[in-house]
Amino acid sequence: MKTVVSILFLIITVFASENKHIIKTQILEKIFTNISIQDELIIWSDNKNLLFEFKESTSLKTSSTCEDSSLIILDKKQNLKKSCYKKTIFVLDYSLLKEIPRSFGAMFWKKGRPNIVILKPRIKEQSIKVSNKLDKYIEEKIW
Template sequence: MKLLLVIILFIGTILSADDLQVESAIYNKIISAVTKKEKPKVYIYKHCKSLEKYPGNIKLVSNCKDADIVIVTTLKDIPKVCYGKNMFGTKYSHLKNPNVLGAFFWQKGRPNILFYKYRLDQNHIKLDKSFNKYIEQ
């Protein structure tokens, strides 16, 4: 969890790292924290280049039914079976959907992570203290 904070704080100074690798590392930390699993199963609804190219410690699955968490890159036509799973967005606007726990998105060249406390509570998810500054009441 501390690695996530280090990555975010020094992201501007990491010149040699590929942007997709950095993004994938952040997603991996978030997904592991939400699922509490070392090798979580992730379904990507539509497209997420960073996780598809650098999956890291996650296992990509081909359908929602087998997933521990669903990464949504669009809210259009989400399969009904996905609504029973924890969803995480890739855009701020995804937080409008009450089924989305949180989102990781870029704004003005900086990474942003946001969770809503009541949604985490509804799903009985307790994140590590290192995520406290990303949780909005």
């Protein structure tokens, strides 16, 4: 009986984890289809699972290197190469907004729910156009 319960728990955990990755990809796709940067939108991420999901399930173009991308989705600061520091950056951790001045927005999980923040001064500085659909996520400063 304990074995059956353990296996059932593992299956539920795996599905919940997979579902979270899919939801994250869908949210990010909606964000990126509602922004406009100066270059063609080509995405690279240091999160390989996320990059794989983008390749498999979205219409957005991806790149295998940050140098060939126009938008970087960053999970960890140490994975950002110096050669890519001047690219448009979107982060997956709120604290990275403070640490990386080139990042214009973040999507992160708080209390089990996704949160989106887009910083108005940074989108102006980088000439990023944001659709009205994302207006409720635009903030003047980092909290």
